[in-house]
Structures are given as C-alpha cells and as structure tokens.
Amino acid sequence: MIKLVWYNSGMTFAKSYEPGEFESDIYAAWEADGVFEPTVPKYPVDNDGDGKDDREEEGLPGRSTYSIVMPPPNANGDLHIGHGLTVALEDSLTRYYRLRGLSSWYIPGADHAGFETWVVYERFLEKQGHTRFEFSRDELYARVWDFVAEQRGNMELQLRALGASCAWDDLTFTLDENVVDRVYTTFEKMWNDGMIYRGEKLVNFCPKHQTAFADIEVEHKDEKGSLWDIAYEVVEESEEASSRAASFSPVATGENALTLALPRSEMPEKKLASDSSNTIIVSTTRPETLFGDVAVAVNPKDKRYKDLVGKFVKLPLTDKLIPIIADEHADPEYGTGAVKITPAHDFDDFEVGERHSLPRVQVISEDGKMINVPEKYEGLTTTECRKKVLKDLKEQGLLLGEKKIEHSVAHCYKCGTVLEPMLKEQWFVDVEKLATTAISHLEKGEIKFYPENKGRVLINYLRGLKDWNISRQIPWGIAIPMFRKIDEAATDEPDWVFDRRTHLTEIEKGGVRYVRDEDTFDTWFSSAHWPIVCTNWTEENFNPYYPLNVMETGADILFAWVARMIMMGLYVTGEVPFKEVYLHGLVLDEHGQKMSKSKGNVINPMDLVARFGSDAFRLGILRGRSAGMNQAFSENSVIAGRNLCNKLWNISRFIQGIVDSEGDSEVSSSVSRGESDDSPAALRLYSSETSESPSLTTLNMGEDWICREISECIEAVEHDMAEYRFAEAVEILYSTIWDKYADWFLESQKLFKNVGLLKETLKTLLIAIHPFAPFVTEAIWQNLSWTEGFIATAKWPARLKYDPISAEEFEKLMVVVSEVRGTLQALPGTGNAKKYGLLYDNDSLVRDNEFLIKILTKVPEINSLNGAPRGLRLALANHELYLDVPEKVVSEYKDALTERIMAVGRELDALNMRMMNPNYVEKAPEHLVKETRDAISEKEALIERLKQQLELI
C-alpha cells in the first residue's frame, strides 16, 4: 500500500493548512490504491463453480452495499455550482457509508446531453463557416463524438478536484454501448407491448434548431402582443349550408347577427354602419395562420351564436368556406366568444380538430416560411406574412380592431426563439401503464422522498401525464431503431420495423428494403435507464447494487428525470430503481438571486476550490442548506469552512507536538466494534452504539466531559446522515471540534496531558468529519505519527467511555470560568484578567481545580478566603466565590450589578408565573415541574446574594 508519510519523511506540520499542497497528491493516492472500489464484487462471481452467484449464496443480511449514481454532468462542459453541491452531497454520503463499513459504490457518469451539446456544436460549426446541412447524419454524429471526446477530460478532472470518491473505471457515458443496448431492449419491449406509436401530433418546434421538444423543455414567457378582431363573412351558399338555410331568416338577422357577433360594449358605431353583411368576428393573436383555419368555433352554450352553428364562413383573403362549429373550447367571456380553429398550428385547435374530425392544413413550414397559401403570401416569413395579412384585411375592411394584451409564448429554452407548434410525425410512448404502475408503487411508500412533500407532488404530476414524444430531430443522440419500408410493392409488410442495426441507414429484411428513421431519442428516454445501466443490472443476474440506496439530484428535474427513472425502472426490472430520493434546490447568489451569466453573479466552484480548498468549498456549500430549498450561497461560508480546516490542522499540529515531546506512549489503536442490523434504513453498519472504546482511561473531569461531548456528537451525526440533514451534521461537528474540543478540552490539556486520549479523540473527530472534509483529514492522518492506512477507509468511531458524573462536574466548572471571564470583562478598566485574583470559601470545585481554572481564566492567583468576604461576589448560586477587587472598583460596578439583579428578577418572575398556574403543576410532566422548582430556588438564592453584594457597596 502506498502510504503518504510526510511525517516520516521529515515533513512536519506547517503553521497553516495549505490545501493546494496536498489535494491532488492525496486524490491520486486514493485512486491508485483502489480506495473508491466497492468491496462486494460488482459482477457475478462463481468461485465454487456451482453455477450460482456466490454473492447471492452468501446472502447479504440487511444490506451491506451502498450504491449511488452521479447525475451525469454534461461531458463537454465545465462543472457549475450545482454540480459542486451535488458532489458535496453525494460524496459525503458515499464516504460516510464507506466508513461505516458498507461496500460503497459511487458510479460516475458523463452525459452526451443531446440537445445541449448539439447547440454548442452547431455554434462551433457556424464559427467555422459551416452548417449542419452540409453533412450527413452519420458524419455529424462522428464529428460531435470527436468534439466531445476532446473536451471530456475537463469535467472528470473537476470532479476529482471536488474529491468525488467515485469508481472511475465504471464511468458510464450516456452513449456507451451497454446504454444503447439497454435502451433498444426497452424500446423493443415497448414496441412489442404496443406502447410505442407513431403519430402526427403538434409538437413544439424550434425553427432555428430544427427540432421538436418535449413539453417539459419548453419555456413559457409572458409577452406583450396584440389581439386582432377579424370579420369572417357568414355565407349560405355551400351545399351543406343551403339545406339548412330554409329555417334561417337572413333578413331579420342581418343586423342582429352582427350585433351578436361583437361584444356589445366594444362595438364601435361606425363599424356597424360600414358593414351590413352577416359576419362573425374572431379574435386572434396570429392573423397569419388564418390560411390554416378549418373552422370557427363558438361555445355550444353561447346563445348569441346558437343559430350560426352549422353555417359556413368565407375565409378572408381566400375563397375557402369553413364551417361554424360548437365546441367547449370557445370561451364566451373571452374576446368575441368566437375562435378560429387552426389545428396544424395551435395545440388547443389541434384537439378541437380531433373532436370534430377536421382536416389539418399546414401553412408554415419547418423553416418558418409560409406554404399552402395564396401566391402573394407564399414563401414569406411568418412576421412578413402577418404584416401583409393585416394590411390586406384592413384594406378590405375586415380588420375591426386591435387590442394590446399580455400572453404567454413558448420559447426555445436554449436560444429563445419563439417555438412554432408544428405538425410532425413523431414517436410517442403511451404512458398510461407506466404512470399508473409508478403511482401505485409510490402510494405504497416504496420510495422515501426528502423533502417529503415531493412524493405527493410527483404522484400529482403522474396523474396528469400526457403521452411522451421521444423523437428528436438532431443527429447527436441514440438513433431510434426503427426502419421504414421503401419497397412499395411489399404491401403485406408493416410500414415500420424494429431493428438494432442503426449503424446502417438501409437494411433488408425478408427481401424487403427499409430505411432508418433519422430521428434520435429524447435524452430523458435513455437517462431514465440510469440506475439500471450504471449498476449493470440484467434480467438474468442477481444484483446487490440495485435498487440504488439513494437518488440524489436537483429538485428541478423531479418530473423530467426522477419520474421517468421510476417508470422505466419498474417497467424494466419490476422494482423501483432507488429506495430514497434526496432533492437539492438551486444554489442562489448571496442575495438570493438566481445565478445567471447576464446578471454576472455566477460563482464558479473551481475558482473557490483553487482559492480556499476543496474541503472549504464542500463545508461551505453544505452549510445552511436543506432538502428541496433554493438557498443563497456566498464566499463567506467557504471562508468559514477554510477556517475550520485550518483549525483542524492546528489542533493536530498541537497534539502531534505533545506526542513528540511526551513520547509516543503505548495506546491501543484498535477499538473493538460490534455489529447490529437494526440501524436506520436496514443498513448493516458498523454500529458504535453498543460498544465503547475499552483501552482509554479518563484521568480528570475535562476528559470525561470531552468523551461525552464527542460521543453525543457522533450519535447526532449518525442521525443527521440517516435523515439527510447535512447542514446539521456539519454544524455539530464544527461546534464540537472548535467550541468544545479546541476551546475547552485542549486548553485544559495544557495542564494535564493524557496522550492516549488526545490521540484517540483526535482520530475520532477526524474520521467523523472526513465525509465532509476528505482532503484535510487525510492530509492530517498521513502527517500524524500514530495512524495507519488511509482515513478514507478507516472505521467509523466507537463511542468513548466516560464517567457521566465527572463530565457533569466539568460543566459546572465551565460555568464558573465563564462567570469569572464575563465579570472581569464587565469591570471598568482593561487588562482585568491579569490584575485580580479569585477567592473561594469552602468551595471544593474551585479548590480542587485551582490550576485548571487559573489556566482557563488567566487570573494570576486563586486563594482561599480567610476571614470576612471581600471584593466582588460572583453571581453564581451554590458557589462562594469573590474576585479580589478593590472597593473603588466594586462600587463602579454597581450599575452593572443592579442591571444583573433586574435581569435575574425577570427570569424569576417568569418561572414563578408558571408555577402559580395550578394547571401547569397538575398537567405538565413531573420532571419539568421539578426543573422549574429547582430553577426558582436557584434564582432566588442568586438574587439574594447579589442584593447582599449591592448592599455592601
């Protein structure tokens, strides 16, 4: 084993911790030594040759594995702050469970990020003066592959810098062969199960990127726009219409129809005069699409239009006649209550068209130009066409009004282009079965969510889930393994066949030729397999790593990813893909604003790592963060983390110094551990609850106290980790190490040194904080003279043994010390600590700990009070303590003393109020009532003494 022994090679602890000097060496050593490898084999093993998986035969009581996958960062990009948080969370979990003795497997990944990468690559092509249309699909795929391969190393180096203890050999790229295989297997199964269909549906189409999006990828923004009123002339001449015309009296309704067609209040007088024919007024934000109109809809309950339903209107600027239909979609309250129906270019209209079996007339092409329109409009862009249409309508007197409105418009989430609803043949997954299965498993509580409410939110989402469009018109992705028949003669053969040979553009099956569909899969279709592919799950083999213990990812992709993994996991494996889900929120800037390039408030995690160290970043970003919440982040918290690392370093430097000078006395380094299976989440963890460190002896109450504090801290960390309360775990470690261990225990050890205990307690704390600060703890571990191996694979500490009564005594001593310090500070003048001594009368705590108190308070001397009390009495009940202060100074303290008496008095009043309530005494738990009573008598005694003191002055 490689041991990084700077200590043995003559290197000593420098005055401060410099992360840059250690981090990369340490990471390289971990990696070289296989520290990140799980101990339970990842693939089936059959050493006894009985044809069965030994891992399964051995049985895994509870579960001795811990598996977690990394949400794959974009292979061609840099890590952003969100990745930083992800790694801090996931790696802390991994390292914690590794220390607790589980076979931990953190599986890294890289995402081909279909669309994201494609956008970057297209931009790159543009810069080189090329366009995608110069290349075939396969050429483009090969080019992007090279492009990504060149950049991929970056992201992996950055993950290492963050300390991610993942098994690098198992890195899964979303285009790896096993991923594609698995995706094809699933697709084939779905195809055979009749869950895949090809449908002409409206999809959100980006004219710039020439691809369709899933609903979830569309960004809706509120924009200002216009709502135009256009008059459509009602005609009777059509064949269908004339048959009904008999019952319709045109004379009487001439004016009525017009009046009815317009909201009464908004109807200008002169328009009435200028147009005497029967018209129906529709409102639209997109006049250019009127060529695609196939009907005008009114609400069936709308009395104004009752008689018009079934009649026809003449489509302006054309000769077309289209029917007036009744449909719920028309809202009588909105606009004129009549709406034009353009099924090929509007989602709602599409559905109306479905209901009424209307044709779909496409008038906008994929590149955003007008088609299938009168010649003068043909080939115009939608914007040009709109202008022209409005002008022509106006000339014909058909444009009756324009209203400024605000409405939401679909945009490409990448380039901001307005998306065009476009009629396309796409592959769809019928999600009904997937969703209902997922819902039933979720309702059974098979997956635990953090935060808890997200489970219900997810069920709610799944209930309303629509069919999933899985086709994308970009070359960079997994090809859809479907081939279209091109031999027209083969009439008996199906139009589409499934085939895995997507490396071919054309195949032959049974003498019939087929051509490959050019589309690729939506990335979420393959990502949905992530837990399955990362853990090498197969139909045949037992897999101790599936389901994953936890899925940690961003709350923003709960629907896009988590929902799909659950549906796909259940569909493919029959099991939920993970037992628990932890969702983190967005990392906001220090003012709670979303980070964005345009605001210039983006924080680069690598920059912070370089300046303050990886551990500082991890500690900083975990602080003040809870599940599912978008929370602010600033450099300050990283600085606090950096300071803690330095504190740890100096604590270690101090203790190593003691070990060097006092001699390396014999201390048993092995601490026995028990095992139990009743720990949280049925994990088989090294349990420290039942065992104690047997070899240590505490020699004084400070030592008992710190053993108690550390034990309680370890216990709290265990609870916090089981509940994913990272910030709390860090918090308690921080205060235990700094406020307790360094400020009280180490200070007291300057008097009595228990070398064995110093070593053991330091080891305990280092291991406990290692999951959060892996580098500094390893750097220290390697620098200490009495540690072995890597801290990264050490064993989680056992509880320390202590005498609870003695520990409690130390707590009392701390109160005395604090009171002495506080009073000295409050006295007039400076440098009081060194001026005045402490006097005690019949006080064994102070008498027995004279030297310790002297060290902690810095008072020059502590003496027994012989004779009458003098000086300033300390405001402590149960202690006869005086500061040896001259009369003059005491009298100057009078005001402070009065204030003190008042304060204690207020506390006493509150307590008395409580006791005066008979219901409290009767109904509150006994121990509380007793506590209150004790507190009252203590305060009373204290107040009495303070008053005496005041009288003396």
Added chain:
RNA sequence: GGGCUUUUAGCUCAGUUGGCUAGAGCGCAGCAUUCACAUUGCUGAGGUCAGAGGUUCGAGCCCUCUAAAGCCCACCA
C-alpha cells in the same frame, strides 16, 4: 384556475413527535496577544419568531384566516 414552498438577529439559515430563558455562521462592538492556530482567543450588543384569532398547563412549532415573496403545472383564440 390547480398544486407546492417560504416569512425567525443587519445578512444567510437551524430550530426533528409542542417543554425555549429562541440558536449558529458571517457581520458589528469591546478586550487580549512570544509559547497549536490572527484563517486566533475572550466578552458583548442585536429577536413582540410576518400579522390576527384559536387549541393547550404551555405555541416559533398544531388549526383557521390575512398579508408579502417565490416556484411548478394548466390556460391565455
């Protein structure tokens, strides 16, 4: 319109089944300084827990309403 979340110190956040004299970090003020650490130590100021009612012996926590901020889904002709 449907769903979700937040509101606690100057700032960012904890506060787990109600027991609190409401905590932390940063910031602020004062004091200290060879002897592990100025990336330090000690001390302190700072809060009607958004507001109003209710339940309870007891509410930051539970219930109802109100106000403000934010997010998601649907719709917006």
